[in-house]
Amino acid sequence: MPHAAPPTLTTRPALLILGILCIAMALRAPFTGVPPLMGLIRGELGLSSAAAGMLITLPLLAFAVVSLFAAGLARRFGLERTLFAAMLLVAAGIGVRTMGGVGGLYAGTAIIGAGIALGNVLLPSLLKRDFPQRLAGLTSAYVLTMGLAAGLASAIAIPLANLPMGGWRFSTLCMLALPLISLLLWLPQLAGHTRPVAATAHAPHGAHLWRSPLAWQVTMYLGINSFVFYVAVSWLPAILHDAGFTAERAGSLHGFLQLASAAPALFLAPVLRRLKDQRAAAFCAAGASCVAFAGLIAAPAWGAVWIALLGLGTGAGIILGLAFVGLRASHAQQAAALSGMAQCVGYLFAATGPALVGGVHDKFGGWGFALGVCAALCAVMAVAGLYAGRAIQIGRAGASTAAPAPLAHPPRARQS
CATH class of the missing domain: 1.20.1250.20 (MFS general substrate transporter like domains)
Known part of the structure; x- marks a missing residue:
């Protein structure tokens, strides 16, 4: 199957970098914004501490399993489209986690984990392919952006839940903004259909x-x-x-x-x-x-x-x-x-x-x-x-x- 050449960085590099950083934020905040709300979630759904711990365990299991298949999916469908699919999974998972009961909470969490696992493996490959001369700086920016988003999500989780229309469901639903913005910024990249670098596999x-x-x-x-x-x-x-x-x-x-x-x-x-x-x-x-x-x-x-x-x-x-x-x-x-x-x-x-x-x-x-x-x-x-x-x-x-x-x-x- 023929693959398009990687996009030249003279065309919209700022938009590409912005899309990468937004994806980086979406790979952390929907995950770390939940633990501060654990008491509210347990109180409403009657979960034990061990059952509540599964809300972190499920994404980690997804990281271990899905990461093994991420490079193969990118080789088949293209790096850009697979990253777009990762953001779709994160967005869908947030919706399912917020709207359902206990089953929806666990199912949505697992879906979010699968999307994050794809992004974790493939986003650094994109950096290496498109910015080989700026890899150190962009890697630091990517890691720091993830940390800032994670910290902000944790800090505002309880204040959002305490709003008049709040609660833990509203607080976690607010995290939907990150994958949705990432999807919009990533739309111009879907014209590409390039494979990940070999080291990703x-x-x-x-x-x-x-x-x-x-x-x-x-x-x-x-x-x-x-x-x-x-x-x-x-x-x-x-x-x-x-x-x-x-x-x-x-x-x-x-x-x-x-x-x-x-x-x-x-x-x-x-x-x-x-x-x-x-x-x-x-x-x-x-x-x-x-x-x-x-x-x-x-x-x-x-x-x-x-x-x-x-x-x-x-x-x-x-x-x-x-x-x-x-x-x-x-x-x-x-x-x-x-x-x-x-x-x-x-x-x-x-x-x-x-x-x-x-x-x-x-x-x-x-x-x-x-x-x-x-x-x-x-x-x-x-x-x-x-x-x-x-x-x-x-x-x-x-x-x-x-x-x-x-x-x-x-x-x-x-x-x-």
């Missing part, structure tokens, strides 16, 4: 990777980081509310977590380029998250401090984990296979977190034990980082002095 093969200790160390680092981040995204408003914070303050701090997690994208890559290996950075990122969870147990009144630390730790953790995929692989095909292994296994593990922690809360009647488990996992992650951060590559594990490839641009921070 996460190779599910490479059986020898599953027997590589180094591959599992990278996978463990990414998986635990995703686990604790999505536990925080799911339950932080409830944890803070139970510690004495108002619902509005808890929602604002939940938004602050999203902003803090985006901040490392602005400074971490230049730092990594100056390091001989990444062991110290990986250990410190995991250690920051560990201290943050311990702080939430011991001194929850200092919540803003612990949340800033947790955002910086988990934000740096995802950047480091994705950097390890390229640095620890010996060649491009192996990097694609390692990416598929680490992200699929990592998201499947992370998907157990929100429901599991919600169930632990119901069993013990508090958050202390669950937060302690997260702190212990971060300690395990720190040890895994000491191994994954070594300057060696898979298949060359004995060559401990092998120089890693330089970080030409910040790795994509993919947490939605």
